[in-house]
Amino acid sequence: MDLLSLRYFQAVARHEHISKAADELRIAQPSLSRTIARLEADLGVPLFDRHGRRIRLNRFGAAFLRRVDRALVELDDARRELTDAAGLTHGSVSLASEALLTITEPVKSFIAEHPGVAVRLFQAAPEVMAGRLSEGQVDFCLASEVLDGPGLGREELVREEVLLAVPLGHRLAGRREVTMADLAGEPVVTTRPGYWQRSLAERLFSEAGLELVVACEIDEATAAIEMVSAGLGVGFLPAWYLRSPLAALRAPFSPVRLAAPGAERVLRLFWREGAYVSEAARRFRDHLTASLMAA
Numbered sequence: 001m002d003l004l005s006l007r008y009f010q011a012v013a014r015h016e017h018i019s020k021a022a023d024e025l026r027i028a029q030p031s032l033s034r035t036i037a038r039l040e041a042d043l044g045v046p047l048f049d050r051h052g053r054r055i056r057l058n059r060f061g062a063a064f065l066r067r068v069d070r071a072l073v074e075l076d077d078a079r080r081e082l083t084d085a086a087g088l089t090h091g092s093v094s095l096a097s098e099a100l101l102t103i104t105e106p107v108k109s110f111i112a113e114h115p116g117v118a119v120r121l122f123q124a125a126p127e128v129m130a131g132r133l134s135e136g137q138v139d140f141c142l143a144s145e146v147l148d149g150p151g152l153g154r155e156e157l158v159r160e161e162v163l164l165a166v167p168l169g170h171r172l173a174g175r176r177e178v179t180m181a182d183l184a185g186e187p188v189v190t191t192r193p194g195y196w197q198r199s200l201a202e203r204l205f206s207e208a209g210l211e212l213v214v215a216c217e218i219d220e221a222t223a224a225i226e227m228v229s230a231g232l233g234v235g236f237l238p239a240w241y242l243r244s245p246l247a248a249l250r251a252p253f254s255p256v257r258l259a260a261p262g263a264e265r266v267l268r269l270f271w272r273e274g275a276y277v278s279e280a281a282r283r284f285r286d287h288l289t290a291s292l293m294a295a
Contacts, residue, residue: 001042003075006068008035009047013057013065014131016048073136077276091280092118095288096129097142098195099221101244102267106291110284117280125219126194133272139281141270142288144196151273157292158267161239162200164256165224167231173254180208180260187215187233189224196265197221197236204260229253238265267292 011021012032022029040046047061057065080092091114097103100123111119122138126145132138134149141147147154164183166172172182183205191197205212215233218224224235229251242255269289271277277285 001039003072005035005039006072008032009039010065010068010072010135012036012048012055013061014135016055016057018055069135073272073275076136080278080281081276091116091278092120093140093278093281093284094120094122094138095140095142095284096122096124096132096138098124098126098129098144101222102240102292103142103288106288109291110287113287114280114283117284119284129270133270136272136275139271139277140285140288142267143270144265144267145194145199146268147270152270153273154268154270155289156266156268157289158240158265160265160267162236162258162263162265163239163242164258165228165235165237165253166256167228167234168252168254170231170234170254172234172256175256177257177259180204180210180258183208183234184210185213187213189216189218189227189233189235190214191221191224192217192219195221197224200236200263200265204263207262208260225253226251236263 008021008025008027011025012018015021015024018033018036019029022032025032036047043060043064045060046058047064048055049058095103100121103121107119107121111117120138122132124132126143126147129138129141129143130147130149130152133141133147133152142157164172164178172178188201190201193199201212213233216224216227218227225237225241227233228235236258237255269285271285
């Protein structure tokens, strides 16, 4: 049993799928299968129930995974602590976020101030971020949805108004303000379930007693403006977008204030409580927090 086999087991347990885990680990599927088989032989018990090509973590595997997660997190924290002791010039920090455009400028200015710190960013859906954080794969997560999981701390960084984006020439274009009643029957461009835009749309339409008509469902929230501009429907966007330099580069649309209770986005930073936080990670957290709160 070695660390590499434990990390391979952790990936397979997370996906419960050999080929998906192999893709993530960038190794051949037969090699991964042999590693898991050797680990099971070493432990003397099967860790997965196998049904054809499908595998499921069994009770032995679930018990072993809990210990493996804790052990690998401790080892990763120890590595960070030693790197930290060697000085900030050798530090690193990792962050998962549902969208990277929000943090482009803060990351750019942090790297300029701390060129020796290695910054790693991952774009991930909210349901993936909590797992990465719990397993110690990232130091922080930035999300507009509340991440579920034991031992996760959080801090609210931004609470901002959400506007309605409508195509140019639309009946609502040019209005200073609209209500939810104005959106009755309007097709909506939004993300798939699990992202804040979809959660907000479902809640606002439900509270107004209206049916949400999804005209276009996307994974990349920034693509919503392109679809709105193309005339597929209306969409929701945070107020910061209008202040972003990217706004001038995107397809044209008409922003309209949405007069609806709770039409806002809350951006939060999440971390593992009790985990070691390196000097590089602390400085990055402070820089990111100050930048987003001042924006």
